[in-house]
Amino acid sequence: QQPVQSPQAVILREGEDAVINCSSSKALYSVHWYRQKHGEAPVFLMILLKGGEQKGHDKISASFNEKKQQSSLYLTASQLSYSGTYFCGTVHMDSNYQLIWGAGTKLIIKP
Amino acid sequence: KAGVTQTPRYLIKTRGQQVTLSCSPISGHRSVSWYQQTPGQGLQFLFEYFSETQRNKGNFPGRFSGRQFSNSRSEMNVSTLELGDSALYLCASSFQGREYEQYFGPGTRLTVT
Numbered sequence: 001q002q003p004v005q006s007p008q009a010v011i012l013r014e015g016e017d018a019v020i021n022c023s024s025s026k027a028l029y030s031v032h033w034y035r036q037k038h039g040e041a042p043v044f045l046m047i048l049l050k051g052g053e054q055k056g057h058d059k060i061s062a063s064f065n066e067k068k069q070q071s072s073l074y075l076t077a078s079q080l081s082y083s084g085t086y087f088c089g090t091v092h093m094d095s096n097y098q099l100i101w102g103a104g105t106k107l108i109i110k111p
Numbered sequence: 112k113a114g115v116t117q118t119p120r121y122l123i124k125t126r127g128q129q130v131t132l133s134c135s136p137i138s139g140h141r142s143v144s145w146y147q148q149t150p151g152q153g154l155q156f157l158f159e160y161f162s163e164t165q166r167n168k169g170n171f172p173g174r175f176s177g178r179q180f181s182n183s184r185s186e187m188n189v190s191t192l193e194l195g196d197s198a199l200y201l202c203a204s205s206f207q208g209r210e211y212e213q214y215f216g217p218g219t220r221l222t223v224t
Contacts, residue, residue, distance in 0.1 A: 034213075097210060098156060098167045101146075102153065
């Protein structure tokens, strides 16, 4: 089952914070976050594993709530370069390590 | 190190025809996955190949097929094209054991008329 991402789109001013959520109805083994800029290929951001800790680099971090089967991506003090569509991919406990992708969250950062 | 390359970048075909897309992974990557991306459906997994064997397959009809060669290069074929097959087809490669970190190619934009 495809994970549900929310919101579908968000518009921010440079410097504001954003949170993007990714929820699954099935038990998760891992959650993967990618960003795709317009006209470009998706780029890997980070992976969160079941039982793992919150990850992040620079001002982008993410958490994994095993009870809720949900991951959240946090973008703090957003920069213009953060604009793009953010996809979460999930791997379920009973799958053959097959990534299932969310529909994406479009993030627009305005100066 | 060269990135993932896909050829051709753009393709226009007529309904009923068939098409073959090519993907060359990053050197050393043995896993290659294919995705279909459309505005309405997002990223849809087609299949994954590792060491010339299909390891995973998504929910696509049999018209979609693929293969991988001994040098890890991969091809996907779509037969009897339909208008709904118009999409961006992305190929991604990864290291063995790090399949979660996929490196995507620029994609092939297929338009079926």
